[in-house]
Amino acid sequence: MCGRYSVLPKAKGNSKAAKLLAKSLKDAHYNAAPSQNLPVVTNGQPDAVQFFSWGLQPFWAKDEKAVKRAINARAETLAEKPSFRKLLNSKRCLVPADGFFEWQKTEHGKVPYRIVLKAEDTFSFAGLWDEWLDKSTGEILHTYTIITTEANELVKPIHDRMPVILSPETEELWLDAHESQEELLSMLKPYDSNEMKAYPVSPLVNSAQHNVPEVLNSL
Numbered sequence: 712m713c714g715r716y717s718v719l720p721k722a723k724g725n726s727k728a729a730k731l732l733a734k735s736l737k738d739a740h741y742n743a744a745p746s747q748n749l750p751v752v753t754n755g756q757p758d759a760v761q762f763f764s765w766g767l768q769p770f771w772a773k774d775e776k777a778v779k780r781a782i783n784a785r786a787e788t789l790a791e792k793p794s795f796r797k798l799l800n801s802k803r804c805l806v807p808a809d810g811f812f813e814w815q816k817t818e819h820g821k822v823p824y825r826i827v828l829k830a831e832d833t834f835s836f837a838g839l840w841d842e843w844l845d846k847s848t849g850e851i852l853h854t855y856t857i858i859t860t861e862a863n864e865l866v867k868p869i870h871d872r873m874p875v876i877l878s879p880e881t882e883e884l885w886l887d888a889h890e891s892q893e894e895l896l897s898m899l900k901p902y903d904s905n906e907m908k909a910y911p912v913s914p915l916v917n918s919a920q921h922n923v924p925e926v927l928n929s930l
Contacts, residue, residue: 712783713836713857713874715916716743716811717825717927718750724832726879728752728807732833735760736807742926743808744919745782751855752805753840754886760807767856768843769794775845775852784839786860786875786899790892798839799895803885805835805877806857810927812916813870823916824869825927826909835882837875837899858899865904876902 718740722732736750743749748762766780771794789795810827828834840855858875866873877885881898884890916926 712870712872713811713813713859714745714782715919716808716836716874717741718743718808718833722807722809722833724830724834724879726832726834727882728805728835729833731758731760732807739924740922741924742812742916742919742922745780747919750807751838751840752807752835752886754803754888757886761853763804763840763853763855765857766854767839767841768852768854770841770843772843774847775843780854781856783859783872783874784856786858786896789858789899790896795839796892798841800892802840803895804838804840804855805882805885806838806855807833807835808874809833811836811874812912813866813873815869823912823914824909825912825916825929826866826869826873826907829906829908835877835885837877837885860899860901863901863904863907865907865909866901869909873901875899 720736722729745766750760751763766782768780772778784795789799810825814821814823837858838855843852859872860875862871862873910929915921
């Protein structure tokens, strides 16, 4: 599961996400949390940053609270679930980030860790998006979910799942309308642990109200 991450305006690196964020992101999200409006890059508008609500609201839901919004979708079962399979084929997105948080269970309680690329570059999670029409108001709600996979060797001691991180090359392919379902699914694998690092951070991150730089600092 991925339930918290960070994305900052001072984007670094050569990824598509970094280049687009450098031009358009003004506010820092040190402690991005579900239901917040956060930056995404969709296959519908691959050269622009849009802001969607984190937590997928399926188009068929009768009202906004009819179903629990999915903040994550498991890579292993995407092709089996009709709603996710349809989105996999038609509504994919990049979710820019520069790190994510997971909590390690210990005998003294849960310890939060921040996990980043060793180069500390901006990258993208693989995501799916959808739009939902509120028939009572006519408003369209745009939402997204982050795809997760099994943890790599770095993350495994902390948590058994991790978000799918795309390389700069697979970012482009993920948004490409001509990729087959088989090719898309092949991209949804754990990122190379040798290219990542993890460190414990302050329990300030436990509350989404703490959108402050201190949540990124190593203990």
